[in-house]
Structure formats: C-alpha cells, structure tokens
Amino acid sequence: MIIGILSMQGAIEEHEAAFRKLDLTTLRVKKPVDLQSVDGLVFPGGESTTMIRLMALSGLFEPLAELIGRKKMPVYGTCAGMILLSKGVTNYSEQRCLGLIDIWVERNAFGRQIDSFEAPIMIDDLGKEAFPAVFIRAPLIRHIGPEVRLMATYRQEAIMARQDNVLVSAFHPELTGDLRIHMYFSQMVSGWRHSQS
Numbered sequence: 001m002i003i004g005i006l007s008m009q010g011a012i013e014e015h016e017a018a019f020r021k022l023d024l025t026t027l028r029v030k031k032p033v034d035l036q037s038v039d040g041l042v043f044p045g046g047e048s049t050t051m052i053r054l055m056a057l058s059g060l061f062e063p064l065a066e067l068i069g070r071k072k073m074p075v076y077g078t079c080a081g082m083i084l085l086s087k088g089v090t091n092y093s094e095q096r097c098l099g100l101i102d103i104w105v106e107r108n109a110f111g112r113q114i115d116s117f118e119a120p121i122m123i124d125d126l127g128k129e130a131f132p133a134v135f136i137r138a139p140l141i142r143h144i145g146p147e148v149r150l151m152a153t154y155r156q157e158a159i160m161a162r163q164d165n166v167l168v169s170a171f172h173p174e175l176t177g178d179l180r181i182h183m184y185f186s187q188m189v190s191g192w193r194h195s196q197s
C-alpha cells in the first residue's frame, strides 16, 4: 500500500514522517503519472492559492477528479488541503477549488491576531482521548452538505468532516505526535485498496 503526498508546496515532510512511524510507504505526487502508483492521497497544508496554481500547471485537475470523484480513492486534506478539496471559499470567491467534498470554507477564519494555536478537541471515531489539534492560519467549514458527516468542532465551529472517501480537517495532525488520524486514514486507504482487487 502506498500513500501519495501531493507535493506542490507545504507540509510534505511532516506527513511523510507520520506515515513512516506507522511503517507505511509514501510517494510524492507531482504529476499525473505519479497517481498510478498510489492507493490514497494526502493534500497537505500550505498556501492554497499557490498550490492550486501549481496543480493547474501540472495538469492534475482531471486525473484527480477521475480518481477521487469517480473511482473513490481516499483523500485526506489538511488545512489548505481542505480548502482545495472543498466546493469553494466564502470569503475569496475567485479561488478555484476541486469540489470533491460538499462543504464551503472560510479562509484564515481565526483572523490575523491568532496566527496559530493548539487546542484539545474531541473527534468522532477516534476514542475518548482529546486530540491535540494545531491550527495555523486555519480555515473553518462554513456550509456542510447533507451527505457530509461532521467529525469534530472547536468552539461550536466545524473543523473536521468526511464524505465517503474524502476526509478533511482544518488543523494539522502531522505536527503533533498523535498518529490516530493518519492511522484512521490509512484504514480508509487499505479498505479501498482491497475493494479494487
């Protein structure tokens, strides 16, 4: 099983390190041909405008829509990755997004004063222990479609959700030592992989 890390820009090494701790192999995805070797894909945090521009230049939109939208390969988007997977950005209407999960997001939703912080949050399906969520100029989920399951909130705001094969979080789990979300995602990936063979 190989987990791809979309490698345009952003927190790539940190996700690689988290999967390595789980003894899982990763591959950097930079161009369409790389997608042939992976069973799941992480969209890391970073700068969403830069990332979407680089993805357009690499010709990744069509193959990603096919693989994630039609073939239902699992994908996990953190922070900027969540923005890219959403249907659009409420406070930045010109931003192009892939529309692979039925949510709308607000960019930099915590304001400039609160650049980054860590908070314990409870996540559905991840046990009774709080998860140390790291937020860095984080977005929030503003509209959630009927098929989307909300998995976590912070101060009553939506910060983690899943629709079928698409998992998103506003925070960065790869910057904590807690591997539960990477483990949860790898189970989604192995389930999909078995369904393909």
Ligand code: GLN
Pocket: 044, 045, 046, 047, 048, 049, 078, 079, 080, 081, 083, 107, 108, 136, 137, 138, 139
């Ligand atoms: N603020 C960034 C954006 O809007 C996201 C920040 C992050 O991924 N940590 O693209």
